[in-house]
Amino acid sequence: MTTHLPQFNRALLHPRYWLTWLGIGLLYLVVLLPYPVIYRLGCGMGRLAMRVMKRRARIAHRNLELCFPEMSEAERQKLVEKNFESVGMGLMETGMAWFWPNWRVERWFDVSGVEPVKALLAQKQGILLIGVHFLTLELGARIFGMHTPGIGVYRPNDNPLLDWLQTWGRLRSNKTMLDRKDLKGMIKALKSGEIIWYAPDHDYGPRNSVFVPLFAVEQAATTSGTWMLAKMSKACIVPFVPRRKPGGKGYELIALEPECQPPLGDAEETAAWMNKVVEKCILMAPDQYMWLHRRFKTRPQGMPSRY
Numbered sequence: 001m002t003t004h005l006p007q008f009n010r011a012l013l014h015p016r017y018w019l020t021w022l023g024i025g026l027l028y029l030v031v032l033l034p035y036p037v038i039y040r041l042g043c044g045m046g047r048l049a050m051r052v053m054k055r056r057a058r059i060a061h062r063n064l065e066l067c068f069p070e071m072s073e074a075e076r077q078k079l080v081e082k083n084f085e086s087v088g089m090g091l092m093e094t095g096m097a098w099f100w101p102n103w104r105v106e107r108w109f110d111v112s113g114v115e116p117v118k119a120l121l122a123q124k125q126g127i128l129l130i131g132v133h134f135l136t137l138e139l140g141a142r143i144f145g146m147h148t149p150g151i152g153v154y155r156p157n158d159n160p161l162l163d164w165l166q167t168w169g170r171l172r173s174n175k176t177m178l179d180r181k182d183l184k185g186m187i188k189a190l191k192s193g194e195i196i197w198y199a200p201d202h203d204y205g206p207r208n209s210v211f212v213p214l215f216a217v218e219q220a221a222t223t224s225g226t227w228m229l230a231k232m233s234k235a236c237i238v239p240f241v242p243r244r245k246p247g248g249k250g251y252e253l254i255a256l257e258p259e260c261q262p263p264l265g266d267a268e269e270t271a272a273w274m275n276k277v278v279e280k281c282i283l284m285a286p287d288q289y290m291w292l293h294r295r296f297k298t299r300p301q302g303m304p305s306r307y
Helices: 015-030 035-052 054-067 073-099 102-107 115-122 137-147 160-170 183-191 225-233 267-283
Strands: 109-112 127-130 151-154 176-179 195-198 209-214 217-223 236-244 251-255
Touching: 015 073, 015 160, 035 054, 035 073, 054 073, 073 102, 073 137, 073 160, 073 236, 102 109, 102 137, 109 137, 115 127, 115 236, 127 225, 127 267, 137 160, 137 236, 137 251, 151 160, 151 183, 176 183, 183 195, 183 225, 195 225, 209 267, 217 267, 225 267, 236 267
Parallel strands: 109 251, 127 195, 127 236, 151 176, 151 195
Antiparallel strands: 209 217, 236 251
């Protein structure tokens, strides 16, 4: 398949999108505020969301229960509460990623570990940039792209207006976007020495997945896409973590050490190794990970649901 990026057109001004436009306008106005104010608003919204999104709170709690059975109930509950503060901030950070000028993003970020990435790019070495689903995801992609522009992999949004807007926002600091199903496009880009932003940490269903451990879960459905991409492109793998500093002090983006010889024996071996990398990233900011996703929904045939 070929990825066709959404373009702005007059149909997006139809009354059916006016409510979405209103929400976008409000988000734009809110992120004009000083960052400490945005931080307090975002965390407050998250605490409110926890009371409203009760099903998602239960999913987050269950994921933590499955991954960290040794954690006490009080610790788990506290982590869910902090996680929902991050959910509120995630909305704010999406607006910051889309609407803030470069100087303002730079002002609130400390960046480390990107020099080895630049050195690999200078050698025309393709890089599979592993960005797990932190709630700081959009803002992390923006700042990374400001230092080393790459190509994002995404799922088109069902709302055409949001689909166009997220593409516009992400292209402020990156080269282009590829549909996550466009495997040929990804391999071609990696072989030509580009950075491909890729997230291998969600449950994408039984198709093209293998069952390998993740934290205390022995059989977590994990995409075999990492194995296919790395094997076919000979790309180096670079995980990165964009994490929020405590107390509204800003952010740090940390690129981990590149791995140019990952284990590629088979899909299971690569997926199990990749999940160890994902674990390391999550543990760097566990309260900021997207625990609301039903990560362990897909089970081996005949096995009961975990939720």
